[in-house]
Amino acid sequence: MPTHTFVLNKTNSIANQFLAEMRDVNIQQDKYRFRKNQERLGEILAYEISKTLNYEVTEVETPLGTANINLNTEQPVIATILRAGLPFHQGFLNFFDRADAAFVTACRKVKKSGAFTIQIDQISAPNLEGKTLIMCDTMLATGQSIALVCKEIIAQYNLKALHIAAVISSTEGIAHVRANLPKAQIWTCAVDDEMTSKAYIVPGLGDAGDLAFGEKV
Numbered sequence: 564m565p566t567h568t569f570v571l572n573k574t575n576s577i578a579n580q581f582l583a584e585m586r587d588v589n590i591q592q593d594k595y596r597f598r599k600n601q602e603r604l605g606e607i608l609a610y611e612i613s614k615t616l617n618y619e620v621t622e623v624e625t626p627l628g629t630a631n632i633n634l635n636t637e638q639p640v641i642a643t644i645l646r647a648g649l650p651f652h653q654g655f656l657n658f659f660d661r662a663d664a665a666f667v668t669a670c671r672k673v674k675k676s677g678a679f680t681i682q683i684d685q686i687s688a689p690n691l692e693g694k695t696l697i698m699c700d701t702m703l704a705t706g707q708s709i710a711l712v713c714k715e716i717i718a719q720y721n722l723k724a725l726h727i728a729a730v731i732s733s734t735e736g737i738a739h740v741r742a743n744l745p746k747a748q749i750w751t752c753a754v755d756d757e758m759t760s761k762a763y764i765v766p767g768l769g770d771a772g773d774l775a776f777g778e779k780v
């Protein structure tokens with residue numbers, strides 16, 4: 564199946580307001596609002612991804628009769644890479660309320676030349692065999708972190724499906740994920756075309772981890 568990319572802001576909705584506030588250099592200084600907006604966008608993408616899962620008609624007894632409702636038969640596992648993606652991840656957990664969660668510790672190791680590699684320190688996950696995995700992270704910049712982490716997971720487990728979710732993606736990051744994870748479906752709120760020489764997305768929103776949790780030393 565070719566990689567599918569869903570871009571939320573191709574359709575106008577209230578989500579544009581949440582994203583605008585995250586990008587706005589003044590409003591984003593309010594850490595609580597910055598995290599809350601990430602969480603709300605996580606909820607909205609969770610809703611969109613939920614449309615791709617399996618459903619079965621189920622009888623629900625009301626006080627007055629029986630309603631036949633199509634209910635989701637599977638709970639995906641929701642993963643994130645520490646630390647920027649934590650509030651976005653919480654948004655997914657708010658909607659997939661019985662889902663298990665996975666956490667990855669990874670960071671960029673920058674060389675003197677400015678080039679960097681990704682170092683994965685830890686993957687804390689439940690058994691992912693046969694599971695649908697939603698890997699969410701705020702920024703899909705070069706795409707190297709998410710691609711490396713997902714490749715490591717795919718080497719260990721036979722996933723049923725893989726969804727990559729990001730608040731803001733770069734065009735380059737999407738291309739990198741498509742090339743390295745051809746079966747993954749990508750879900751993002753916006754796509755920006757440029758990146759700085761340090762691989763920060765432009766216009767992007769700046770440093771997502773620092774804005775949510777304070778400047779990292």
Ligand SMILES: O=P(O)(O)OC[C@H]1O[C@H](OP(=O)(O)OP(=O)(O)O)[C@H](O)[C@@H]1O
Pocket residue numbers: 644645646647648670671700701702703704705706707708709736762770771772773779
């Ligand atoms: O697509 P890539 O080029 O791999 O970059 C994306 C990574 O950068 C951000 O983390 P950041 O480095 O800001 O770390 P932090 O979450 O610890 O602040 C983001 O949360 C991703 O994990």
Ligand SMILES: O=c1cc[nH]c(=O)[nH]1
Pocket residue numbers: 647702704762763764765767768769770771772
């Ligand atoms: O634009 C970017 C890229 C990586 N990490 C961030 O926090 N922002």
